Amino acid sequence: MTSGLWELVLRGIWTTVQLLVFSALLATAVSFVVGVARTHRLWIVRFLAGFYTEVFRGTSALVMIFWVFFVLPVAFGWQLVPMWAGTLALGLTYGAYGSEIVRGALNAVDPAQKEGGIALGFTPWQRLRLIVLPQAVPEMIPSFSNLLIELLKGTALVSVMGMGDLTFSAKLVRLALQQSAEIYTYVLLIYFVIAFLLTRVMRGLEKRLKAGVGTGPGAESAAREPKRAQSTGVGVGGGAA
């Protein structure tokens, strides 16, 4: 491979990383908003949040991407820049998976903690922000770490729309060289390295957040385990958790 082709691959990596960061941010925001809404006391809010989750989890990410790229411009007159269209499709889809993680972790917090908050006269917002979330967030990290890897793999889908990400650069190199083995091996390795780095970062983050909770490692997690296994739903990546 020539240096020109490598430059193409580097640019592809940069697009993939950008897309990953943007859609991860959107997905995180969506998962927290929808996940918290699913524990709301009004049934209509719970219903709408549940509906969102079912719809966006039910459809395929690639179909979603096609829809955002082809139907939105025609049907509603919104022509998005490819980067934002990709971010939107991936963020909304993976946010729906993430909302299940958030909901599961919120439900897994000991009810006595919330009752303590009520007894102390905290408002619902204060209870959420000061009591529930600080305990729930560290529990979410391993599942979110798996989901982030799924999202990284999902970013490859935008190449089907002709966006110049890492997978697309592989296609260009294949056309230039008329051979596939070398470039696709490199690209798979690059994805693997990115995934490995992400896992490391998330593990570090988990350690930091767990240190702030003040309970010993694994003291209560055994009791929470069955609940969480039940509520993390369909297809949330990696059965490792």
Next chain:
Amino acid sequence: MNWDWNAVGDFMPDLWHGLLVTLQALALGSLLSFSLGLLWTLLMRAPSRWVRWPVGVVTEFVRNTPLLVQLFFLFYVLPEWGVTFSALSTGVFAIGLHYSTYTMQVYRAGIEAVPVGQWEAATALNLPRRRTWTAVILPQAIRRVIPALGNYVISMLKDTPLLMVITVLEMLGRARLFSQEHFQFTEPLTVIGVAFILISYLASLLLRALERRLVR
């Protein structure tokens, strides 16, 4: 926004053809991933680390890289090495291989959840190793993991549109073809989006019923 019901009607025959291919790929891919996953799990329990280590590395690698790139790899690289399959077989193989790295973790958890007493009882009864696995451990383990495996079947369903990129005409492929021929993008893409939601929702209801029966 203008919605044309005639286009929906015209697309229906294509939808059925596509659905058939999707379900075919799903069924074969599931079977492959269930059997390969079990194979990986058993290999990971092998006494020699010269078996465990390569299997662990390869499955970790396959799990952490995109299915789309793996599809391209199999579709373009295998012919260069002189191995040719049809597009659908390549797709089934890629999906089966990719998801076997997930199902292996499910099986592992299921096997680890079998109480130690069962192993001890098998030893006490002097059952041969093979019989311990086939008559005692696996029946209990697999019963426990069926709901989790079902979740991966639904995930696989949502990954079958990827086969479009290697020229398999499943639902999304049909929709794209139809919209390019008729210049109508809204209807076919929306119809298959709804179809996916319906199928995966029905499948998850089915799964929940199955889970209740098995847990009883």
